[in-house]
Amino acid sequence: MKLFRHVLLIIVSAVVLMGCQSSSNENGTVVVYNWGEYIDPEVLTIFEEETGIQVIYEEFETNETMYPKVEAGASLYDVICPSDYMIQKMIDNDLLQALNYDNLPNAKKNIGTQYFEMADQFDPGNKYAIPYCWGTVGILYNKTMVNEPIDSWSSLWDPAYAGNILMQDSVRDAFMVSLKLNGFSMNTTEEAELEAATKSLIDQKELVQAYVVDQVRDKMIGGEAALGVIYSGEAIYTQRENQDLEYVIPKEGTNVWIDGWVIPKNAPNLENAEKFIDFLCRDDIALMNFEYITYSTPNVAAQALIEDEEIKNSTIAFPDLSQYDNLETFSYLGEEAETIYNEYWKEVKSH
Amino acid sequence: MKNKKTLATPYLIWSAAFILIPLCMVFYYGFTDRDGNFTFQNIFAIQNPEHLKALWLSLLLSFISTLFCLLLAYPLAMILASFRVKNNSFIVMIFILPMWMNFLLRTLAWQSLLEKTGVINNLLTFFHLPNLAIINTPYAIILGMVYNFLPFMVLPIYNSLTKIDQNIIHAARDLGANGFRTFQKITLPLSIPGIISGITMVFVPALTTFVISNLLGGSKILLIGNVIEQEFTQTSNWHLGSGLSIVLMIFIIISMVFTAIFDKDGEGTVL
Numbered sequence: 001m002k003l004f005r006h007v008l009l010i011i012v013s014a015v016v017l018m019g020c021q022s023s024s025n026e027n028g029t030v031v032v033y034n035w036g037e038y039i040d041p042e043v044l045t046i047f048e049e050e051t052g053i054q055v056i057y058e059e060f061e062t063n064e065t066m067y068p069k070v071e072a073g074a075s076l077y078d079v080i081c082p083s084d085y086m087i088q089k090m091i092d093n094d095l096l097q098a099l100n101y102d103n104l105p106n107a108k109k110n111i112g113t114q115y116f117e118m119a120d121q122f123d124p125g126n127k128y129a130i131p132y133c134w135g136t137v138g139i140l141y142n143k144t145m146v147n148e149p150i151d152s153w154s155s156l157w158d159p160a161y162a163g164n165i166l167m168q169d170s171v172r173d174a175f176m177v178s179l180k181l182n183g184f185s186m187n188t189t190e191e192a193e194l195e196a197a198t199k200s201l202i203d204q205k206e207l208v209q210a211y212v213v214d215q216v217r218d219k220m221i222g223g224e225a226a227l228g229v230i231y232s233g234e235a236i237y238t239q240r241e242n243q244d245l246e247y248v249i250p251k252e253g254t255n256v257w258i259d260g261w262v263i264p265k266n267a268p269n270l271e272n273a274e275k276f277i278d279f280l281c282r283d284d285i286a287l288m289n290f291e292y293i294t295y296s297t298p299n300v301a302a303q304a305l306i307e308d309e310e311i312k313n314s315t316i317a318f319p320d321l322s323q324y325d326n327l328e329t330f331s332y333l334g335e336e337a338e339t340i341y342n343e344y345w346k347e348v349k350s351h
Numbered sequence: 352m353k354n355k356k357t358l359a360t361p362y363l364i365w366s367a368a369f370i371l372i373p374l375c376m377v378f379y380y381g382f383t384d385r386d387g388n389f390t391f392q393n394i395f396a397i398q399n400p401e402h403l404k405a406l407w408l409s410l411l412l413s414f415i416s417t418l419f420c421l422l423l424a425y426p427l428a429m430i431l432a433s434f435r436v437k438n439n440s441f442i443v444m445i446f447i448l449p450m451w452m453n454f455l456l457r458t459l460a461w462q463s464l465l466e467k468t469g470v471i472n473n474l475l476t477f478f479h480l481p482n483l484a485i486i487n488t489p490y491a492i493i494l495g496m497v498y499n500f501l502p503f504m505v506l507p508i509y510n511s512l513t514k515i516d517q518n519i520i521h522a523a524r525d526l527g528a529n530g531f532r533t534f535q536k537i538t539l540p541l542s543i544p545g546i547i548s549g550i551t552m553v554f555v556p557a558l559t560t561f562v563i564s565n566l567l568g569g570s571k572i573l574l575i576g577n578v579i580e581q582e583f584t585q586t587s588n589w590h591l592g593s594g595l596s597i598v599l600m601i602f603i604i605i606s607m608v609f610t611a612i613f614d615k616d617g618e619g620t621v622l
Contacts, residue, residue, distance in 0.1 A: 068587035163484075169570045171585070209467075210487050210569025223468055342586045350401040350573040 027052040030272035033070070033077040035259070036061055036214050038133075040292035047279050053272050061213050062170040070095060076266055078273035083259050085172070085330035087129050088122040090262065092332060096128045097265050103274040104130065106281035115298035119258055121329055129260030130277055133295035135232035136256055136319060136327070137173065138249045140216070142242075145226035153181040153250045155227060157200070162207045166219060166228035169211035171345040172330055173255070174201060177229055180252045186328050189337045198344040202351050211349070220245060231257075233295025235316045240294075247316050253326025258298070380593035393594020402578060402595065409574040410602075412489060413557035416496035417504075420553045421546065423497070424504035428545075429538075431505070432512035443509065450502055458495055458566050465491055465567070487569030495563040500556060504549035511545025512538070547613040551606050559599060575599060 036059045044055045058077075060066040063086040069075055071093070082090065090096050101108050107130045115131045123129045141150045145164065156165050156177065168174050176186040178197040188194065209225050216228045221241045230238075235247035261277045263270065279285060286302035296317045297303060306312040321327060333341070384390045396402060434442055449457065464470050465486040472482045485491045515538060523533045561576035570577075575595065582592030 062585070064585040064587070068584065068589075071587065205571065208569075208571065211571060212569070222466075224466055339586075339588075342588075346401050346573075346578070346581075349570070350404050350578075 028269055028272055029054045029056055030269050030276045031056045031058070031076065031078045032276065033058050033060060033066065033080040035059065035081060038081065038259075038293055038295070040289050042292075043280070043285055043289055046285070047276065051272075051275060051279070053275065055276075063172075064170065070264055073266060076268050077264055078267040078269045079261050079263055079276055081132055081259050081261055083257050083330065084119075084122045085332045087260060087262055088332035090264075091123065091128055095264055096262050097267070097270075098127045099130065099263065099277075100274070103271075104278045104281070106278045106283075110281050110283055110286065110299045110301040112298055112300040112303075115258065118256070118329070119260060122258075122331060123260070129262050130281065131258050131260045131298040132280065133233060133293070134256070134258040134298055135296045136249050137168075137176065137229065137231055137254050138235070138247055139227055140220050140230040140235055140238060140245055140247050141227045142220065142223060142225075143244045143246055145223075150227065150246075150248055151251050153177055153252050156229070157181070157204050157207065159207060161226050163209050164226035165204075165208050166216050166225045167204070167208050167211050168216075168229045169213050171341050173229065174211070174345065174348070175341060176255050176330075178204075180250070180254060180326075183252065186255060187331050187333065189333055189340070191340075194340065194344055198347060201348040205348065205351055231295070232316055232319070233293065236294040236311070236314065249319065249324065253324060253328065256321065256327045256329050258329070377593045377596055380589045381597045382594075384590055385588075393591050394597060396591055396594055397598045401573070402575070405573045405575045405578045406598075408489075408572070409558050409576065412492055412496065412574065413554050416493050416500065416557045417550055417554045419493070419497045420501050420504040421550065424501060424508055424549065425546075428505050428508035428512055431509050443506075446505065447502060454499055455562065455566075458499065458563055461491075461495055461498065462486070462566050465494075486567065487571055489568070489572060491567040492564050492572060492574075495567045496553075496557045496560065499563065500553040503552040503556070507548040507552065508542060508545040511542045515541045543613060547610050551610045554606055555603050558602060 030053050032055055034057070038059075039057075044057060047053070048055055058075075060069075063083050066080065066082060067086060067089070070077065070080060070090070087096075111131055115134060116126050118134070119126055119129055119131050139150055139153070139155065141155075146155075147160065155161065156167070167177070172186075175194075175197055178200045179186045179188060179193065181200060182193070182196050184190075184193040184197065210219075212219065216230050217234050217238055219225055220228050220230070221238050223242070223244075230247070232247065232249075235245075238245050239247070261280070263273045263277075267273050280289065281299060283299060283301035283305055286297050286299035287305045290297040290299075290302060290306070294317070303312070303318070311317060381393050382389055382391070384392065397406065431442055431446070462469075465483065466472070467482070467484070467486065469486070475482055485494070519541075520533055520537055523537050528536065559576045561574060561580040564572055564574045564577055579592050579595050579599070582588045582595065
């Protein structure tokens, strides 16, 4: 198996190298692998102008689609932006290299210590990841399409909203909702708890309009559905586009997530990768980025620069997490538990 | 003679790099487990109820779609073939024109057409007609398959129809056969190679599709193509994904054998 991967690697790197020679960038390239719609494109242009480094930018839709590409080494990336549990999995499988903070002065200076503490859960000692965005997962609902204020995951099981519910099409997020509804930990590996959660998801399926990832945003703005499971960062954007939408953190608790920049072991342009990460941590750049993607930034220097008071004090962008006692962050559960989750998810999807 | 052979080298390299090697890798992954040991487990995994259900649903939906394509395409191909104008290729081109646009975009367009607040439903509401609710159901998937694969049925049938010698048809009419009998005894039997080749060209892509079911089925309907796609992209279990692909290949080979028997001269093929 390794042999095949190496052959593949050689072919791909040969192609990449040929590509590099033909382009006319003076300071090399940096290959970025990020979530879809997760950066202000203007930021990339400024970076290219200031440093002379050409950015090769690729996007992924879920952590699970990102991982096999990086693991197989089929494409070489310099910087990647996975979420908490996936960073942990990559650390466990020895795919990442430790960061040198001497080359990341802005990161050291501008990222709030509380966010480094949050990241400490999945990246002990903050050796591998620089927090980029953080937030919660909740329900986005259309006020004109629901009968009562929404404050619970159980609304997603309410037959009154049949065909008007959008669920997340990624295994951990979907199970988080169902596990929390049943009062379990979203990091559980107990068979009985997972079975109960699977049963709930199967019961819910006939009410669900579609399982989607990035499309929740557009569908909710367009009034396609009444309720949707969404990342908090999308909420501000959707509210800007459609005044009827409201975001809520359900009372049963939810997921507090952090996405962070990491450098894989086989990164071909280490120096440029560090420059790229540090550039994103610069206060003015982080602010620009925040205003574009509207995901909460852990960059306290950038937070201080926000001019719009409404956004600065927004409970969606910067919620006071101390008022909830049932929040959790995903942790990596190991290959065996992952297989079990996937089997159950397949059962739900094929029902 | 020797020169002619060297001309084939690019093609040989192409097929080695993009057909032979990937196929070997699929077989390698399909018959090994994560530790690299030989196993049949990935093949027998098709017996797993979720996989069987997905396979059965795929077979059913692609069968229905192929049937619809055939029913729509045959009359259309006859009409096209009956235009005995000099430039009848122009008419065919008009029919192929939509294929110049990316197939993903065309499928996405169907999504916005069929959505609850989509174009069709807005029009229906405007005329106070009941709304259409087929998005995210198997019906939408069948619609997507028929729409996308119809040209693959029309072209081979059209091709075999234009090859029929008009004198045979005239002879049949001279000998007193009516229109229906001529069709039944002459046109239909002579166009069978085209029909068979059209059926394969629609059935095989319909059986393996995962994009159409994802976009128009709202990820709620799992076809065997989706199962395989998820094993590769989500679960990162390439071994199981390859094993299931091998099982799917059996069905594809069956339909190719079927074609080879009926279409010995390759008459119906357009390409």
